[in-house]
Amino acid sequence: MPQISLFYGIIILMNFADHAPAQFHAWYGDYKVIISIKDGIIKGEMPARALKMILEWLELHRDELLTNWDKAQKGEPLDKIEPLK
Numbered sequence: 001m002p003q004i005s006l007f008y009g010i011i012i013l014m015n016f017a018d019h020a021p022a023q024f025h026a027w028y029g030d031y032k033v034i035i036s037i038k039d040g041i042i043k044g045e046m047p048a049r050a051l052k053m054i055l056e057w058l059e060l061h062r063d064e065l066l067t068n069w070d071k072a073q074k075g076e077p078l079d080k081i082e083p084l085k
Helices: 048-074
Strands: 003-007 010-013 023-028 031-036 042-045
Touching: 003 048, 010 048, 023 048, 031 048
Parallel strands: none
Antiparallel strands: 003 010, 010 023, 023 031, 031 042
């Protein structure tokens, strides 16, 4: 699963084999979540502070994430996305 961003110890990944809806994975220590790109629905557990940063990052980069999702579905290389600052 390719890493597309990294910030504050949070790793953002996107899986080529994921099914719809468009989504990405976020890992922070032992915590892992899957987040829907379009509506921010979350599966998994994440500390509140880390989740807040992930959702802020999602709002800033939704279009880039959707572009990467399209590339992943075609098996194309994914673009890196700027980390949260």
